[in-house]
Amino acid sequence: xxxxxxxxxxxxxxxxxxxxxxxxxxxxxxxxxxxxxxxxxxxxxxxxxxxxxxxxxxxxxxxxxxxxxxxxxxxxxxxxxxxxxxxxxxxxxxxxxxxxxxxxxxxxxxxxxxxxxxxxxxxxxxxxxxxxxxxxxxxxxxxxxxxxxxxxxxxxxxxxxxxxxxxxxxxxxxxxxxxxxxxxxxxxxxxxxxxxxxxxxxxxxxxxxxxxxxxxxxxxxxxxxxxxxxxxxxxxxxxxxxxxxxxxxxxxxxxxxxxxxxxxxxxxxxxxxxxxxxxxxxxxxxxxxxxxxxxxxxxxxxxxxxxxxxxxxxxxxxxxxxxxxxxxxxxxxxxxxxxxxxxxxxxxxxxxxxxxxxxxxxxxxxxxxxxxxxxxxxxxxxxxxxxxxxxxxxxxxxxxxxxxxxxxxxxxxxxxxxxxxxxxxxxxxxxxxxxxxxxxxxxxxxxxxxxxxxxxxxxxxxxxxxxxxxxxxxxxxxxxxxxxxxxxxxxxxxxxxxxxxxxxxxxxxxxxxxxxxxxxxxxxxxxxxxxxxxxxxxxxxxxxxxxxxxxxxxxxxxxxxxxxxxxxxxxxxxxxxxxxxxxxxxxxxxxxxxxxxxxxxxx
Numbered sequence: 065x066x067x068x069x070x071x072x073x074x075x076x077x078x079x080x081x082x083x084x085x086x087x088x089x090x091x092x093x094x095x096x097x098x099x100x101x102x103x104x105x106x107x108x109x110x111x112x113x114x115x116x117x118x119x120x121x122x123x124x125x126x127x128x129x130x131x132x133x134x135x136x137x138x139x140x141x142x143x144x145x146x147x148x149x150x151x152x153x154x155x156x157x158x159x160x161x162x163x164x165x166x167x168x169x170x171x172x173x174x175x176x177x178x179x180x181x182x183x184x185x186x187x188x189x190x191x192x193x194x195x196x197x198x199x200x201x202x203x204x205x206x207x208x209x210x211x212x213x214x215x216x217x218x219x220x221x222x223x224x225x226x227x228x229x230x231x232x233x234x235x236x237x238x239x240x241x242x243x244x245x246x247x248x249x250x251x252x253x254x255x256x257x258x259x260x261x262x263x264x265x266x267x268x269x270x271x272x273x274x275x276x277x278x279x280x281x282x283x284x285x286x287x288x289x290x291x292x293x294x295x296x297x298x299x300x301x302x303x304x305x306x307x308x309x310x311x312x313x314x315x316x317x318x319x320x321x322x323x324x325x326x327x328x329x330x331x332x333x334x335x336x337x338x339x340x341x342x343x344x345x346x347x348x349x350x351x352x353x354x355x356x357x358x359x360x361x362x363x364x365x366x367x368x369x370x371x372x373x374x375x376x377x378x379x380x381x382x383x384x385x386x387x388x389x390x391x392x393x394x395x396x397x398x399x400x401x402x403x404x405x406x407x408x409x410x411x412x413x414x415x416x417x418x419x420x421x422x423x424x425x426x427x428x429x430x431x432x433x434x435x436x437x438x439x440x441x442x443x444x445x446x447x448x449x450x451x452x453x454x455x456x457x458x459x460x461x462x463x464x465x466x467x468x469x470x471x472x473x474x475x476x477x478x479x480x481x482x483x484x485x486x487x488x489x490x491x492x493x494x495x496x497x498x499x500x501x502x503x504x505x506x507x508x509x510x511x512x513x514x515x516x517x518x519x520x521x522x523x524x525x526x527x528x529x530x531x532x533x534x535x536x537x538x539x540x541x542x543x544x545x546x547x548x549x550x551x552x553x554x555x556x557x558x559x560x561x562x563x564x565x566x567x568x569x570x571x572x573x574x575x576x577x578x579x580x581x582x583x584x585x586x587x588x589x590x591x592x593x594x595x596x597x598x599x600x601x602x603x604x605x606x607x608x609x610x611x612x613x614x615x616x617x618x619x620x621x622x623x624x625x626x627x628x629x630x631x632x633x634x635x636x637x638x639x640x641x642x643x644x645x646x647x648x649x650x651x652x653x654x655x656x657x658x659x660x661x662x663x664x665x666x667x
Contacts (some may be wrong), residue, residue: 095139096121097655101131103147104634108154108604108619112597114636118152120626123382123655128620145666151634153600154620155319155627155651156564157607160456160489160510160554162243163323164302164330167309169208169558177241177561179214179520182226193232201233204294209558210247212240213400213521221402223273224250224280237290241559242521244397244405246287248280256290265289267355267394267435269405283405284397284435285355302333310337310344314659316564317629317648320346322611324456324489324554325392327352331375335386343384344658346627348611349375350390350456353444355435358393361447365391369451380616382625382654389612390456390487391448393441395434396464399492400525406461407431409495412529424528434467441471446478456487456510462495462534469501476505487610489554493530494540503548508610510554511541513571513599514563516591518584535589541571542592551594552610553603564603568635569643571599578641596636596643626655630664 096119105115107128117134119127127137138144173192180188189207196205215222227236227249235252239245248256260276268285270278282290297305313321323330326349334347351371357364368391377385397405404412407430414427436444445455455472459465465488472486487508492515502509515522516539527535537543545551553571555562566577574593576584587593594602608618617627630650635643649664650657 093136094121094126096126096137096142098143098145099134099138100145100147100152100630101134103149104151104636105620106151106153106600106636107621108601109621112601118620118628120652120655123626125620125622125624125626128622143666147630149634150649151631151636152620153629153631153635154604154618155629155653156317156603157320157611157613157618158313158318158555158557158564158603159322159487159552159607159610160324160512161321161557162325162559163309163313163321163557164305164333166312166558166562167305167307168297168301170308170312171305173205173207174209175207175211175238177209177211179211179216181216182220182222185210185215185222186226186230189227189236189238190230193230193234199234203234204252205232205234205236206294207236207238209241210238211520212242212245212247212402213525214519218520218524222247222281223271224248224253224278227280235293237294239287242398242400242403243559244284245403246282246290248282248290250280252290252293253278253280255293258289262289267432269432283403284394297329299329299332299336302329303336306330306333306337307342310342312562314344314651315648316562317631317651318345318564319627319629319651319653320348320608320611320613320617322348322350322390322456322554324350324556325352325394326350326388328371331371331386331388335375338384338386344653346380346384346387346613346617346653348387348390350392351388352392355394358436358440358444361440361444364444365447365451365453368448368453372453380613380625384653387611389453391453392456392458393436393444394458395436395441395468396432396459396461399431399460399530400521401529402525404429404529405431406493407434407464407467408461408493409463409466410534413531415528424531430463431461434464438467438470441467442474445471445475449475449479449482449484454484454486456489458490459488460490460492462493462498465491465494466498469498469505469507472505472507473501485610485612487552489556491544492539493534494537494544496537496543499540499543499547499549502544503550507549508552508606509544509549510552510607510610511539511602512554512556512560512567513541513602514555514560514567515539515570516541516574516588516593517570517576518586518588519576519580520584522588523584537591538589539574540591541594545594545598550606550609551598551602552606553599554607563644565646566644568599568603569640571602572596572643573640575641577644596640600635626652628652632663
């Protein structure tokens with residue numbers, strides 16, 4: 065592939081004089097539909113070359129090179145856009161997100177990922193209740209984007225009493241933005257039939273008080289015990305959410321996404337949008353297989369195959385379509401406190417000792433067992449691959465990462481010649497002994513760069529609980545890159561707000577926003593981070609590779625699809641802190657403008 069990309073880049077470089085010579089001899093050159101000139105055209109080709117002009121015809125790139133070389137492609141009907149030095153680059157490929165949920169939370173009672181104390185949390189939820197008094201006494205209130213790890217002061221615990229004091233009789237569910245924890249009130253527990261006798265489900269945990277009664281905190285699969293009683297979203301609700309998600313994505317410059325825990329409602333919603341001609345990004349789906357489903361690999365894969373047969377639309381083409389070729393497996397939860405549901409090789413630390421001499425020491429907990437036991441995981445991965453599906457696995461803790469890598473090693477032994485692009489998402493703590501295995505096994509770590517900063521979740525929620533030996537490798541993007549891993553990017557939206565440019569800024573600097581609390585001003589851990597070229601490749605070419613789309617997107621080269629974006633400034637030479645302030649001026653998918661800022665002038 066490197067040779068092919070290098071050849072393509074070379075051909076693009078020599079195209080300018082060749083085209084000019086051909087024009088001089090009177091030979092016909094098909095005029096472009098659009099020519100961009102006088103810009104910084106960052107190609108993300110094999111050499112990360114920078115050009116100044118690009119031509120598009122019939123939805124594909126026909127020329128990349130100099131302004132003079134682009135001149136022969138300008139005909140009477142060609143639209144010529146003067147970039148005035150602005151940056152043109154490939155469209156963003158978000159290799160791990162949850163777009164239907166992202167669109168849905170834009171429409172719900174939201175805590176907006178903010179750090180809140182208990183009184184503020186209660187006041188915000190009470191305000192939502194007051195605004196919807198017509199729904200008393202029985203309609204559910206679902207609250208989203210709760211930054212549980214950022215509760216103030218640090219270490220604040222919540223339970224059902226936090227919600228029971230509110231002026232309502234309605235059942236309430238407050239969902240953590242991380243997606244692995246929910247807080248519910250007593251009315252919700254009553255409706256769900258949760259009691260001291262309730263057994264923890266496979267892959268989940270019911271929080272309990274000292275007497276063994278449910279505390280109102282539900283972890284991972286235990287959330288479903290209550291969530292199944294929420295009113296189901298209608299197909300119309302889901303279509304509305306999908307449209308809201310697509311609107312947010314195209315404004316960020318996202319031209320391709322992977323729905324990293326897809327179920328039938330998400331597939332149907334985006335299919336409906338596509339049937340209406342409104343799909344503005346290439347849509348990939350990793351179908352969720354839950355731990356209980358995974359105990360019967362044949363039946364689980366049959367379910368995935370059924371959805372793929374209904375929704376997958378084949379090879380990548382000019383128009384955006386739906387692709388179903390991945391399965392999603394959650395191997396664990398999250399490494400941060402108070403959940404500590406990431407599966408770890410060594411125990412979490414806990415605060416011990418007398419009040420006058422506290423100290424951190426190993427606890428009895430290494431987190432849960434990996435949600436798919438090793439024999440089950442191996443069988444499931446092999447069954448899925450045999451049916452043509454590739455794994456996309458969630459792993460936060462180093463034990464989950466290791467068992468995920470072990471499962472892929474078994475997969476490679478079973479199918480040594482197959483081009484299976486296995487991915488592990490998040491990889492927040494990786495044992496150094498496993499760094500080199502990503503390259504050896506061709507496993508793609510899909511990282512959420514915005515987490516690579518000092519913040520409540522990484523500091524108060526992780527630093528002491530992990531201890532210095534592990535914390536030095538927290539969010540190991542630079543370590544993995546140095547070991548040769550092909551890093552891709554995934555926003556995990558709506559776990560965080562959809563802000564791809566802030567994430568890229570953090571990926572380069574490993575620092576929080578300048579307006580964040582001063583105590584989070586330093587760099588995170590001992591990892592050196594990634595270069596600007598590396599983070600851009602992660603969110604373009606490498607994510608395209610992850611999705612088997614690298615021959616069509618991810619770089620600006622002649623013959624590829626015209627999935628591209630125009631930025632308001634040059635990512636390559638502005639101060640690193642300003643990367644977060646970048647605005648997308650124009651987004652094209654297959655040569656079609658799907659978003660254009662009113663600040664973008666084309667003359």
